Amino acid sequence: MSRNMSGARFRAEFRDFAWYRRNVPCMEACPVHTDSGKYVQLIANEEDSAAYLVARSANPLASICGRICAAPCEDACRRNWIDGAVTIRPLKRFVTEQFGVESSSPETFRSLLEGAKDPGCSRLGHLPQLAALQNVGRGKRVAVIGSGPAGLGCAHDLSLMGYSVTVFESQQQAGGMLRYGIPEFRLPRGVIEREVASIEQLGATFRFGTPLTHTYNLRSLRNEGFEAVFLAVGAMRGRELDIPGHDIDGVVKAVDYLLNLNHGYRTELGDKVVVIGGGSVALDAARSVVRDFYEPMEEIQLTAEAAANQPALDAARGALRGGASEVHVVSLESMEELPAARTVQGMEELREAGNEGIQFHPSWGPKKILGEGRVTGVDLVACTQVFDEHGRFNPAFDESKTFHLDADSIILAIGQQPDLTFLSDDDGIELTNVGTLKINPETLATTAPGIFAGGDAAFGPRIAIEGVANGKLAARSIHEYLSGEKNGISFEVEIHKIANDDYSMLPGYEKRNRIPPPATDTGRRTGITEVEEILGEEQARDQAGRCLLCHVDTIYDPLKCVLCGRCADICPENCLIFVPMDDVDMPEDQQIAALERYHHDESLPMTVLLKDDTKCIRCGLCARRCPTEAMTMERFSIAEKSS
Ligand SMILES: Cc1cc2nc3c(=O)[nH]c(=O)nc-3n(C[C@H](O)[C@H](O)[C@H](O)COP(=O)(O)OP(=O)(O)OC[C@H]3O[C@@H](n4cnc5c(N)ncnc54)[C@H](O)[C@@H]3O)c2cc1C
Ligand code: SF4
Ligand code: SF4
Structure with missing residues (x-):
């Protein structure tokens, strides 16, 4: 709902499926659709291993992202609209330190490959769905060029699907800009090494010091028996x-300075x-x-x-x-x-x-x-x-x-571009007018059959998790290309009503401020000393408890409503308002559907309840106050499936 107080008219829309997806903004903003809100809520409930599984299910580089992700989830977080985003990214680190590759239980994620489900929303490319595809690749050979986030994301998923993956990397170590761009005081190298080792254990092979060049090129790979290629060579040349x-x-140039360092x-x-x-x-x-x-x-x-x-x-x-x-x-x-x-x-x-x-x-x-x-x-x-x-x-x-x-x-830090000098005209790969690889954004296919591309090489400099998401999408597209199976995508929303007695938020959740993770004292920030420290347990629980539970929402049944107005009166955020339907602007098809759904006689006035969901803090007071259960708190989860 959006209010236009001066003209006393209201713009409104019905909740449809797209609305449910948008309504967990942290999950929708994450390029790999991590159900961030869910892992945050599990941490608040002291269920750390389940929280880790939610974070890892979506993201093969969860431990790296817990430290350096640019965290689009935090920018989108509903709490950001009120008083400051939930510390979603540091909370991920709080659980990866206990169960991730850097912990003493690095195999925790394997349960998701052995039939267990994580408690988050289920999306394509999350581990339980990938586990169902194990061995579909039947050992077909795929070359991944570059071992940055995009290459690693692709190698991870294709290896799980049973493809024989070889990663070609021009440097002597894996990680791309994670290793050669991001300084060690933000991302310890041991974490990168363990993430890469975990992908190797899934079956991917790495050939270091092996760049694609004008002479050792795409034709050479084809001659070696590779049936598909993912180009993930990044944008490593400074402008x-x-x-x-x-x-x-x-x-x-900044990238050269950092590379040397x-x-x-x-x-x-x-x-x-x-x-x-x-x-x-x-x-x-x-x-x-x-x-x-x-x-x-x-x-x-x-x-x-x-x-x-x-x-x-x-x-x-x-x-x-x-x-x-x-x-x-x-x-x-x-x-x-x-x-x-x-x-x-x-x-x-x-x-x-x-x-x-x-x-x-x-x-x-x-x-x-x-x-x-x-x-x-x-x-x-x-x-x-x-x-x-x-x-x-x-x-x-x-x-x-x-x-x-x-x-x-x-030091010049004015942008980067990909180095694509290994391509020749015979390859049939077109470039964009800004010198990146031209791709179909739906599939990441380039203009040459069997050659896919993603990450910074295709989109220009962005953030690591976008690269991972591209790698995962490319893995799915390569599987479709090599298997000849083309699947559509379908979504389901499951909704469960929560009894008023079972619904509560943590005491004082609405008054807690965002507190960023502790940082090393400035006087001690020398060399590679890591600046950001891990959240302590008390702070982690406190900060996780700030989550506004976007997976839960008020559901209103007009057929039970007696128009007493108590819900609107008690709402502490003034989210709810009863208005005449004549004062509401909504898409015509939705208006007709509303009148039909409630068998409304058009000659009589109609009152509607509007809600400004951007302000709702999920306190549940409206549902408690309602005498007829016309307003209830309901939890929903989304399942994305291949169909
Ligand atoms: C200084 C810096 C700081 C950043 N900080 C952050 C941050 O805090 N958070 C965040 O989310 N993102 C950050 N980013 C962005 C992020 O690192 C990149 O978006 C991401 O690494 C891109 O992934 P990629 O896989 O596409 O490419 P890259 O990570 O660039 O990897 C490309 C790989 O391909 C290899 N390669 C290149 N050419 C060839 C060839 N011909 N043959 C074989 N291999 C080849 C390269 O050696 C490299 O390993 C930062 C980037 C930089 C430069
Ligand atoms: S309040 Fe919680 S569920 Fe909502 S966007 Fe923020 S972290 Fe996600
Ligand atoms: S849950 Fe709380 S904030 Fe949201 S509409 Fe109901 S009373 Fe208002």
């Missing part, structure tokens, strides 16, 4: 900045570093540079122990950095427009970057990089607009406002 001075020594090589950057770009890659580069300046851990700890208070500790940190060390981030976007500022996780990363002393210069664009032989600084010009009225990237500048930053190095 150029076409301004004077871009080729002076000391200008490096993650290979264990140190890049000499000097004392003052300017990072150009406003996305998560810029933040990771800047935060890594800050750590480059630090002295070894022991010295910081000694100084920290000597320091009695925070200002002294900050001074000590500054001194250890040599005093002059500065890291600046320059972005075209204003602070509010920064991509990071548009997501819950991004905001928390921005805050940590600020805590680490990184200085932001929003709404400035680079005009000229200065230096004779080696960078000495950068001239900036004020940026007045990043996107035009059509939402297209089209920056505008005010040349009268300029600014200069001294710099020993400049």
Whole structure:
């Protein structure tokens, strides 16, 4: 329902199947449809192993995602509309630490392959549904190119289906940008290694140091007997900045800097570093540079122990950095427009970057990089607009406002693109006008038969879980291609009424604030020390208890309603309102259906109950107050099936 108070008219729609799907926003926002709300609710009930199964059922990289997922579920979380999203992502880590690959019970997920069901909503590609397909692949050979999230997601599902999967990886280790982009202080490498080992145990083989090239190419794979290929080569080439001075020594691309760092090589950057770009890659580069300046851990700890208070500790940190060390981030976007500022996780990363002393210069664009032989600084010009009225990237500048930053190095974090030089015209694979692989978004098929593509190589730089989702979709499409079976998708909604006496929310749930997970003290953030800490049990239960149980909703039966209005009176959020049908705007077909359903005589006035579901906190007071059981609390679950 949406209210238009000035005109006293109301826009409304009936609940249909699509509405039920939208009504668990965390699940719908997750690209692999993790039933996040369900695992959060299970954690609140102290059912941690069941919660883990829900998280792992959907996601072959659950332990990695518990640490670094960009968490679109949190951006969509209903509680975000009220006072701050549920800490869905850190709660996942809370259970993977107990039952995931990094725990002492890493085989917990196997029960889902042996007939057990997880208690979450059942979707295609979740483990119980994949388990039913074990061995359909009959050992047919599939090549996966690239071992980032997309390649790993595909290798996981195809291996489970009984395909013989070989992953070709140009680097010496698996993980793609998880390993060579994301810094270790956010994602410990042991977690990546264990996730990869778990996929190997399902049957996938990895060939490291084996890039697809112009000579060892798709034709070579076909000759070796591979019947289908999934291209998941990522977008690992940093974009150029076409301004004077871009080729002076000391200008490096963020992805190259991070790649070197993650290979264990140190890049000499000097004392003052300017990072150009406003996305998560810029933040990771800047935060890594800050750590480059630090002295070894022991010295910081000694100084920290000597320091009695925070200002002294900050001074000590500054001194250890040599005093002059500065890291600046320059972005075209204003602070509010920064991509990071548009997501819950991004905001928390921005805050940590600020805590680490990184200085932001929003709404400035680079005009000229200065230096004779080696960078000495950068001239900036004020940026007045990043996107035009059509939402297209089209920056505008005010040349009268300029600014200069001294710099020993400049790091460019202005986007990435795929390196597809291994393709030749004979392959028949078309590219888009932005240089990504052209695919059918429904199947991820490229323009060449048997060749599929996904992840950043097909969609440009995005987030890890989108890559995993592409890998899983590609696995399904490859199975359909190789088996000749083409299945449709059907959905079912199951609804169970909850007796009023059995329905309750946790005491004080509506007053609890979002508390992000604890972080290592800034003075101790050296080298690869992990910044984010695991939620303690008490905090995990408290935060999980903030979930608004979107799987439960009020169901209203107008035939039982006596129009007493008690539900609307008691609702603490003012979600409910009785209005004349004449004041309601709804799609005509729905209006006709409503009149027919309730056999309404059109010559008489009709009253309807409208509900603003965005504000409902599922307290259940309306159902308790209703004298005729016209309002009830009902739990629904969604099952997606191949049909
Ligand atoms: C610095 C940085 C930080 C990020 N932080 C986050 C974050 O916090 N959360 C989040 O969700 N996402 C984050 N992302 C985005 C996320 O990492 C990517 O969206 C994701 O890794 C893309 O997955 P992919 O499988 O498509 O490609 P990639 O992860 O890029 O993997 C591609 C793989 O293909 C291999 N390859 C390339 N060419 C060839 C070839 N010719 N032959 C064989 N192998 C080849 C590469 O070596 C690589 O291993 C970040 C990205 C970067 C760069
Ligand atoms: S309130 Fe709970 S179920 Fe609803 S979107 Fe947030 S986490 Fe999911
Ligand atoms: S469950 Fe609570 S918040 Fe939701 S409509 Fe009923 S009384 Fe209002």
